[in-house]
Structures are given as structure tokens and as C-alpha cells.
Amino acid sequence: MDTNNPSGQNEIISMPRIGDKAPAFKAITTQGEIDFPKQFEGSWVILFSHPADFTPVCTSEFMTFATMEDKFAEANCKLVGLSVDGLYSHIAWLRTIKEKIEYRGMKNVEVKFPLIEDITMNVARTYGMIQPGESSTKTVRAVFFIDPKSMIRAIIYYPLSLGRNFDELYRALIAMQTADAFSVATPADWRPGDDVIVPPAGSCGVAKDRMAGKEGITCHDWFFCTKKISAEEITKTI
Ligand code: BEZ
Numbered sequence: 001m002d003t004n005n006p007s008g009q010n011e012i013i014s015m016p017r018i019g020d021k022a023p024a025f026k027a028i029t030t031q032g033e034i035d036f037p038k039q040f041e042g043s044w045v046i047l048f049s050h051p052a053d054f055t056p057v058c059t060s061e062f063m064t065f066a067t068m069e070d071k072f073a074e075a076n077c078k079l080v081g082l083s084v085d086g087l088y089s090h091i092a093w094l095r096t097i098k099e100k101i102e103y104r105g106m107k108n109v110e111v112k113f114p115l116i117e118d119i120t121m122n123v124a125r126t127y128g129m130i131q132p133g134e135s136s137t138k139t140v141r142a143v144f145f146i147d148p149k150s151m152i153r154a155i156i157y158y159p160l161s162l163g164r165n166f167d168e169l170y171r172a173l174i175a176m177q178t179a180d181a182f183s184v185a186t187p188a189d190w191r192p193g194d195d196v197i198v199p200p201a202g203s204c205g206v207a208k209d210r211m212a213g214k215e216g217i218t219c220h221d222w223f224f225c226t227k228k229i230s231a232e233e234i235t236k237t238i
Pocket of ligand 1 (some may be wrong): 029051052055056058059138160161
């Protein structure tokens with residue numbers, strides 16, 4: 001909590017929600033200017049904020065995310081970072097990461113994805129990344145999953161002190177892509193290869209057939225039925 005700004009907690013902030021079109025903006029980044037989300041149409045994008053350059057949790061996050069960038073790219077997902085620091089701070093920090101930091105087996109890590117400078121906090125405010133009860137001067141650890149049609153599909157927020165789990169971000173991405181491609185839902189802790197949930201029975205007849213085992217799916221009850229999709233089929237399809 002930011003003790004310098006106790007009243008900030010009552011500030012009204014606008015935040016895009018799941019199902020909204022991603023708010024548009026143009027910005028300067030470490031990879032040149034971007035026109036967001038327009039230039040990313042056709043790909044998934046993870047737009048994420050971090051509190052500040054040259055800080056340890058953020059450094060561990062950037063090294064981890066940069067190391068996984070190719071894996072996200074294979075899943076048709078681009079990464080875009082943001083903080084309220086300026087471009088030269090971003091450049092200096094990313095150079096330091098590459099040249100000096102060795103952490104958990106990662107070294108010479110080059111951050112190739114764009115990192116937005118947002119000194120004015122315009123983008124951060126638009127996306128609800130400034131949460132005054134936590135900090136009025138730094139962005140929290142926000143994550144926006146944006147689909148190829150520029151729609152916001154999932155949002156995760158973490159506080160300043162808590163580094164994100166990037167395996168979970170990847171899992172969430174693949175789960176949403178699987179839901180789209182196969183018209184299914186994914187249960188708790190789902191991973192590719194685990195059973196998926198089929199849409200609910202739309203009639204008493206279908207419910208009865210399912211419980212009688214006529215649809216070739218597994219039913220725990222008439223409203224909770226699962227089926228298999230192999231990890232290979234998912235990789236091939238998405
Ligand atoms: C960090 O990345 O280490 C950090 C940044 C802001 C506040 C607390 C921790």
C-alpha cells in the first residue's frame with residue numbers, strides 16, 4: 001500500500017473488462033512506435049505492466065518472459081510490456097539484463113519484445129494499471145490477454161511484491177485457444193492432454209442420452225461431462 005496516498009483508494013479509475021475491445025493507443029517502445037492493438041490484429045497479444053525498471057522482481061519476470069518468448073510466438077502470441085519509466089531507462093535496463101544479470105540458469109537474455117514508455121501514464125490509466133491503493137506512481141503487475149480480433153479475453157492483476165507465474169500465463173493462453181478451437185471449456189488446473197468439458201446438455205433428451213452413455217463422453221452428472229482431446233490434436237489445431 002502507498003502510505004503517501006491513502007486517499008487514492010477512493011479515486012475512480014476506468015478499467016477495460018473481459019469482452020471489451022482493447023482500448024487503442026499509439027506509443028513509443030524499445031522496438032519503435034506501435035499502433036495498439038491494430039498492428040497486432042491476427043495474433044494474440046499479452047499486454048503486461050511492471051512497476052519499475054531496475055527492480056529485482058521485475059528483472060526476474062522479464063528474464064523469464066523473454067526466455068519463453070519463442071514458446072508464446074509458436075502459439076501465435078506476441079508480448080508487449082509497459083511501465084511508467086522513460087525509453088532511455090528501458091533501454092539501459094534491458095542492456096543491463098543482457099550484459100550483467102545471471103539468474104536461475106538464465107544469462108545473456110535479450111528482451112526482444114516491445115517495452116512501452118508511458119511517462120504520462122496515459123496507457124496505464126486507460127488500462128487500469130494504476131491502482132492507487134497499491135501505488136499511485138507505479139503500475140501494478142497487470143496482464144491483459146487480447147485475442148486476434150483485439151478483444152480482451154482475460155485479465156490478471158498481481159501486487160508489486162508478487163512475481164507472476166509465466167507457466168500459468170502460457171497455460172491460460174492455450175486453454176483459451178483450445179476453448180475457441182474445439183468449443184469446449186477447461187476444468188480446474190487443466191493442462192493440454194487433460195479431459196475438457198463439453199457444452200451443457202441443451203435438452204432433457206440429450207441429458208438422458210448422455211447419462212445413458214450414448215454420446216461417448218464421460219459424465220459425472222448430466223450437467224458435467226468431459227471428453228478427451230489429445231495434446232497433439234491441440235498443438236495441430238491452434
Ligand atoms: C520489484 O520489481 O522488485 C519491485 C518493484 C516495485 C515494488 C516492489 C518490488
